[in-house]
Amino acid sequence: MTSPRASAEKPSAESVDNAASGSSSARVDSSGLVNEIRCLVASKEEMELDKVAVTSRQYKMQFARVMETLNEPPEEKVIKEERPGLLPVSPSSSEDDEPQMNTPEDPVIHSPPSLRAPVLGSPTSIAAALHNSPLNQGGYGQSPTGCDGENRTSCESPGSAGDATDPEGRRRQKTCRVCGDHATGYNFNVITCESCKAFFRRNALRPKEFKCPYSEDCDINSVSRRFCQKCRLRKCFSVGMKKEWILNEEQLRRRCVCRKNSRLNNMANQQRPLQNPHDPSMKNISSPVSVLTSPQMSLHSPPSRHGGLSMGPIVSPPSVTTSAFSLLSPTDSSNSDSPPGQNRCGPLGGIGHHSSTDSYDSALLLQQRLQLAQARQAAVQSMGSPQSMLQLSQAAAAANRGVTVDPLRGRVMMSIDEYQSLMQMAQSSNLSPMGLNGDQGSPDYKPNVFSPPMNMTSPLNGGSNGLAELGAGHIKHEFDERLKNYLDGAINDELNGSPDLAAVFGNGNGKKDDDIHPGDKLSFQLNTAELRALDNVREAFSGMNETLDSGKQRESFMKNNKTPTDIMNIMDITMRRLVKMSKKLPAFNELSNEGKFALLKGGMVEMLTVRGVTRYDASSNSWKTPVVPDQYNVPVSMFDQLNMDCRDEQKHRFMQFVSALHEDLRKNELAISLIMLIVLFSHRDNVNSPNDRILIDKHHRDYSALLFRYLESLYGEDARKFQEILPRALELLHVISDHSITLFMGTVKTEEAEPLPREFFKTD
DNA sequence: AGGTTTAACTTGACCACC
DNA sequence: TGGTGGTCAAGTTAAACC
Numbered sequence: 134m135t136s137p138r139a140s141a142e143k144p145s146a147e148s149v150d151n152a153a154s155g156s157s158s159a160r161v162d163s164s165g166l167v168n169e170i171r172c173l174v175a176s177k178e179e180m181e182l183d184k185v186a187v188t189s190r191q192y193k194m195q196f197a198r199v200m201e202t203l204n205e206p207p208e209e210k211v212i213k214e215e216r217p218g219l220l221p222v223s224p225s226s227s228e229d230d231e232p233q234m235n236t237p238e239d240p241v242i243h244s245p246p247s248l249r250a251p252v253l254g255s256p257t258s259i260a261a262a263l264h265n266s267p268l269n270q271g272g273y274g275q276s277p278t279g280c281d282g283e284n285r286t287s288c289e290s291p292g293s294a295g296d297a298t299d300p301e302g303r304r305r306q307k308t309c310r311v312c313g314d315h316a317t318g319y320n321f322n323v324i325t326c327e328s329c330k331a332f333f334r335r336n337a338l339r340p341k342e343f344k345c346p347y348s349e350d351c352d353i354n355s356v357s358r359r360f361c362q363k364c365r366l367r368k369c370f371s372v373g374m375k376k377e378w379i380l381n382e383e384q385l386r387r388r389c390v391c392r393k394n395s396r397l398n399n400m401a402n403q404q405r406p407l408q409n410p411h412d413p414s415m416k417n418i419s420s421p422v423s424v425l426t427s428p429q430m431s432l433h434s435p436p437s438r439h440g441g442l443s444m445g446p447i448v449s450p451p452s453v454t455t456s457a458f459s460l461l462s463p464t465d466s467s468n469s470d471s472p473p474g475q476n477r478c479g480p481l482g483g484i485g486h487h488s489s490t491d492s493y494d495s496a497l498l499l500q501q502r503l504q505l506a507q508a509r510q511a512a513v514q515s516m517g518s519p520q521s522m523l524q525l526s527q528a529a530a531a532a533n534r535g536v537t538v539d540p541l542r543g544r545v546m547m548s549i550d551e552y553q554s555l556m557q558m559a560q561s562s563n564l565s566p567m568g569l570n571g572d573q574g575s576p577d578y579k580p581n582v583f584s585p586p587m588n589m590t591s592p593l594n595g596g597s598n599g600l601a602e603l604g605a606g607h608i609k610h611e612f613d614e615r616l617k618n619y620l621d622g623a624i625n626d627e628l629n630g631s632p633d634l635a636a637v638f639g640n641g642n643g644k645k646d647d648d649i650h651p652g653d654k655l656s657f658q659l660n661t662a663e664l665r666a667l668d669n670v671r672e673a674f675s676g677m678n679e680t681l682d683s684g685k686q687r688e689s690f691m692k693n694n695k696t697p698t699d700i701m702n703i704m705d706i707t708m709r710r711l712v713k714m715s716k717k718l719p720a721f722n723e724l725s726n727e728g729k730f731a732l733l734k735g736g737m738v739e740m741l742t743v744r745g746v747t748r749y750d751a752s753s754n755s756w757k758t759p760v761v762p763d764q765y766n767v768p769v770s771m772f773d774q775l776n777m778d779c780r781d782e783q784k785h786r787f788m789q790f791v792s793a794l795h796e797d798l799r800k801n802e803l804a805i806s807l808i809m810l811i812v813l814f815s816h817r818d819n820v821n822s823p824n825d826r827i828l829i830d831k832h833h834r835d836y837s838a839l840l841f842r843y844l845e846s847l848y849g850e851d852a853r854k855f856q857e858i859l860p861r862a863l864e865l866l867h868v869i870s871d872h873s874i875t876l877f878m879g880t881v882k883t884e885e886a887e888p889l890p891r892e893f894f895k896t897d
Numbered sequence: 898a899g900g901t902t903t904a905a906c907t908t909g910a911c912c913a914c915c
Numbered sequence: 916t917g918g919t920g921g922t923c924a925a926g927t928t929a930a931a932c933c
Contacts, residue, residue, distance in 0.1 A: 331908075331920095358908095378918095378919090899933105902932070904929090905929085906927080908927100909923105913920095914919085914920090
């Protein structure tokens with residue numbers, strides 16, 4: 134149910150749609166490309182406020198705020214946010230007139246501008262420099278939703294918000310993964326603000342779905358989060374919040390009883406009786422189970438907050454969900470992303486290329502964890518019958534520590550169901566280890582869209598792939614032998630050292646263990662900040678492949694004989710998504726509006742071309758896209774309908790560009806995304822602001838370095854070959870872009886084509 | 898018809914508890 | 916110290932009332 138208030142606060146859906154789509158001809162006609170892109174760059178609220186009649190008091194206040202914001206110099210742009218309904222800051226009342234109290238949700242937002250600028254000497258950048266990392270505070274080191282534009286102050290002000298030595302500063306550093314507001318800590322598996330925590334708690338389990346009054350793709354930020362409950366809730370789920378971790382009635386009842394008992398009997402410190410994990414009653418309880426990796430660990434486990442449900446040395450605390458692997462526990466603060474001094478925006482001190490205290494849960498790492506769990510599961514099966522849970526947990530522990538970036542942090546998380554099935558499988562050696570391998574495991578598992586191609590193994594792909602190749606009997610035997618030796622040493626490993634999973638499964642670079650040289654892994658492994666930066670890139674590009682359900686662009690896509698006008702409309706989809714992608718980049722948001730515009734204007738066609746390469750299918754000589762069903766591809770022969778003066782040359786150049794990019798690069802979406810960012814940040818020539826130019830240069834270097842580090846993590850020394858081919862490819866790209874402007878000239882029905890691509894190509 | 902009051906609801910922040 | 920739910924204040928709209 135949409136709240137009456139919420140709906141009244143919003144402008145009409147039509148207005149917003151128009152604004153978001155940028156299809157207002159008046160806007161385009163009046164100021165052309167500048168306005169068109171500004172439409173897209175501007176936040177939805179700004180768009181609404183810019184275009185739509187303000188109908189409510191709250192909107193009037195927001196309008197005033199935005200206007201005030203827009204009138205400020207970009208680098209001093211500050212969104213002063215109040216709770217809805219509170220009196221707005223009067224435009225005439227400045228901070229000089231009346232000191233503004235820092236709001237709890239934005240404790241540093243009123244910091245002087247000088248503190249908001251990126252600080253070269255910030256702890257993060259220093260550490261990044263020490264580690265030869267492309268990371269920096271302003272550019273990559275934040276969550277996708279946080280520390281951007283208006284919020285980055287909370288991450289960048291050394292000595293105020295960003296001082297990791299100050300506990301209060303550490304708290305301020307966190308930004309809500311849902312809305313970007315100031316976060317208080319982990320809630321339901323994700324760093325969120327109080328508001329989103331409460332919202333999720335209240336709504337995640339509601340039986341009836343919300344309705345989105347807009348187009349199901351609302352941006353969620355600290356202002357807009359109130360406007361659409363559906364999109365907000367979806368965002369909650371998409372960033373990983375888990376409804377299974379909301380205590381159900383039964384748990385609450387027990388907790389309540391426990392509290393009562395605790396108070397009455399002063400039993401708070403008493404050890405609870407162990408529970409049998411096979412007890413069917415446990416299945417109804419819903420929070421994750423963790424299998425501790427060693428008996429010792431259980432001794433150090435804090436008593437369960439769920440009172441009396443601690444499961445003892447092996448399985449602790451209560452149980453839950455039917456989903457398979459939960460990688461983080463709500464009760465396991467050791468898995469937390471943000472232990473003091475190690476949180477996201479804090480200094481990178483201590484995070485080297487192979488820090489075992491690495492606390493960041495990157496999507497890449499999550500995938501690796503899952504693969505590790507699968508490998509472990511298969512390994513247990515191939516072993517036949519580990520006779521005790523202790524043995525299993527020791528194996529898990531040993532295997533854990535085989536991961537150089539210790540992603541499991543000592544715990545293997547799984548549900549009771551998963552645990553039981555694992556035990557059952559372990560006890561019946563009939564199953565083939567192959568049986569599990571193709572399974573992606575948990576229902577929660579989402580394949581990493583940026584998974585490297587099959588021949589590019591991530592640090593643990595070697596493990597699972599290795600298992601997948603064990604069909605032949607002698608290989609399986611060899612594997613069993615090696616695994617057995619490995620597990621036999623588990624207890625010793627637990628005490629003494631860090632066993633190497635690569636010794637069993639092959640190492641992360643896909644090399645055979647014969648090829649392993651001391652230090653190889655350590656040199657090429659991505660550090661926490663790099664993984665985080667890659668996640669930010671992945672997050673920014675996450676909307677690029679969303680399916681297109683309706684609209685003129687889809688109709689263009691679905692035509693059998695696509696005209697140049699259709700091609701333009703199809704490009705419009707990608708162009709808009711590229712703008713949206715850019716807005717998710719903290720690095721992009723650091724720039725002034727003019728800087729943003731210049732980058733998009735300069736880099737759009739090149740980014741389109743790079744993306745075109747990834748969608749090119751040589752077998753059908755056409756472009757395919759996940760945006761629409763497979764049969765609606767775009768044949769390369771579409772060039773034949775374009776401006777005959779330049780079409781053949783352009784087609785040839787495109788094919789040259791395709792071959793200039795190594796196939797491995799073309800197939801690796803994350804690498805391609807990074808290349809697109811390198812391209813985006815290579816157009817500083819049209820930028821006037823010296824500050825912007827410096828930033829653009831810096832981010833160009835950073836993304837270049839990050840790409841190389843990423844490739845290095847995949848290919849080791851071989852990554853150099855990509856470094857060598859890239860300049861030539863990018864050179865080609867510039868030529869393509871330079872000659873593209875007249876490509877559609879005289880071939881397009883202007884009135885039917887979307888305005889955005891029309892601005893990039895002369896059509897008349 | 899227009900203004901005021903009231904009920905119902907959502908949201909965000911703070912707090913106690915473990 | 917961090918994550919959970921409970922609670923309350925503050926805000927809104929729609930309905931009821933005058």
